[in-house]
Amino acid sequence: MVVGHVLRNIAIIAAAVVFGWYAARRWRIGGTPEPRPASREYLAGLNYLVQDQPDRALEAFLRAVEADQDTVEMHLAMGALYRRRGEIDRAIRVHQNLISREELDPRQREQATYALSQDYFRAGLHDRAEKLLQPLSEGGTYRLAALKDLIRLYELQRDWSHAMEVGQALARIGRPNSEHEVAHYACEIIGAALASQQWEVAREQLKSAKAELKRFPRAALLRADLAVHDGEPLEAMEWLRRGLEQQPDLAPEVLPRVRRAVAAGGDAALALEWLNKAQPSVRTHVVQAALLGDYLDLPLLRELTRVHLLERPGIGEVLRAVLPEGGTLGDTQLDAVCAALRKQARKNARYRCQQCGFSTTTFFWQCPGCKTWDGLKPLAEVDVLLPAPRAQEDT
Numbered sequence: 200m201v202v203g204h205v206l207r208n209i210a211i212i213a214a215a216v217v218f219g220w221y222a223a224r225r226w227r228i229g230g231t232p233e234p235r236p237a238s239r240e241y242l243a244g245l246n247y248l249v250q251d252q253p254d255r256a257l258e259a260f261l262r263a264v265e266a267d268q269d270t271v272e273m274h275l276a277m278g279a280l281y282r283r284r285g286e287i288d289r290a291i292r293v294h295q296n297l298i299s300r301e302e303l304d305p306r307q308r309e310q311a312t313y314a315l316s317q318d319y320f321r322a323g324l325h326d327r328a329e330k331l332l333q334p335l336s337e338g339g340t341y342r343l344a345a346l347k348d349l350i351r352l353y354e355l356q357r358d359w360s361h362a363m364e365v366g367q368a369l370a371r372i373g374r375p376n377s378e379h380e381v382a383h384y385a386c387e388i389i390g391a392a393l394a395s396q397q398w399e400v401a402r403e404q405l406k407s408a409k410a411e412l413k414r415f416p417r418a419a420l421l422r423a424d425l426a427v428h429d430g431e432p433l434e435a436m437e438w439l440r441r442g443l444e445q446q447p448d449l450a451p452e453v454l455p456r457v458r459r460a461v462a463a464g465g466d467a468a469l470a471l472e473w474l475n476k477a478q479p480s481v482r483t484h485v486v487q488a489a490l491l492g493d494y495l496d497l498p499l500l501r502e503l504t505r506v507h508l509l510e511r512p513g514i515g516e517v518l519r520a521v522l523p524e525g526g527t528l529g530d531t532q533l534d535a536v537c538a539a540l541r542k543q544a545r546k547n548a549r550y551r552c553q554q555c556g557f558s559t560t561t562f563f564w565q566c567p568g569c570k571t572w573d574g575l576k577p578l579a580e581v582d583v584l585l586p587a588p589r590a591q592e593d594t
């Protein structure tokens with residue numbers, strides 16, 4: 200509330216300054232002896248500002264601008280103010296009027312067109328925004344801004360093919376992280392094709408985006424899905440191993456696929472053997488995912504979890520205190536401890552975005568809060584099990 204109030208006042212003061220500068224310039228040049236209606240409104244606006252009546256002040260400044268129809272800059276400033284106030288219909292009218300003027304030079308026309316695209320975007324009129332942004336994205340002052348807006352628009356519409364094209368254009372002009380986003384768009388297309396059993400579409404996309412998807416962990420998971428469908432569970436296991444080694448925090452996404460590959464005839468003991476030699480950080484991610492996702496029916500994961508629990512600070516000390524000297528957890532005890540930990544963990548968020556702090560119980564490749572790809576990371580085990588921030592999606 201306080202921040203909104205301050206921002207609104209800043210906008211009003213900015214309008215006052217812009218209009219005041221312009222008015223002073225015009226009246227000095229024109230030498231008009233009597234104050235024009237616009238200047239009277241401007242003075243009234245300043246008076247309201249002094250009396251701490253910001254809403255009335257803003258109304259007066261906007262009327263001052265409306266009374267002065269001659270300048271492009273003032274129309275643009277007025278349109279931007281209307282948009283900022285949420286009066287999108289008015290902003291659209293101002294910018295449409297501006298674009299209809301024949302005397303605009305190319306730079307002004309480009310500026311007004313971009314401003315109108317922002318109005319349409321804000322109003323949710325995405326098709327109209329897209330039509331204005333497309334030519335702007337081909338070159339000129341607003342090229343980068345228009346490309347970024349188009350990406351945002353296609354992501355909102357989940358139009359991944361167009362998002363890929365725009366992402367590739369952004370990568371060509373060197374925008375950081377664009378190649379990473381393009382790889383995710385390709386994975387969205389492949390994932391949708393697999394979900395709707397369009398196996399050839401998925402295969403084709405994997406082939407055409409080969410360069411983008413090289414050493415991309417999400418693509419390894421999708422290749423594993425395709426391999427299971429093709430009756431190649433061992434190949435699937437190999438893809439899952441690669442994905443996990445490339446990005447250990449994907450363990451919660453990998454383990455359900457391991458189970459599917461095992462069900463399709465893969466040898467889990469053989470396929471998971473490499474975990475014994477994997478980095479401790481990889482094993483920790485896998486064990487936490489196995490514990491919280493209940494994958495203890497896979498023997499190696501059961502054994503790793505048993506060892507991990509006893510070595511863990513806190514609960515490991517408690518367990519060792521109640522077990523006989525040198526004893527370990529029996530199967531029944533292990534299941535009971537894991538069930539209790541799962542019950543506790545269910546109350547808390549499991550993922551948090553490293554960019555914006557959005558927390559959630561469900562995994563998303565793109566953070567719903569700030570739209571960063573790969574922003575969500577599993578919380579450390581202790582954060583999941585001890586009272587942690589509740590998932591934002593639940594509140």
Ligand SMILES: [Zn+2]
Binds near residue numbers: 556566568
């Ligand atoms: Zn985020």
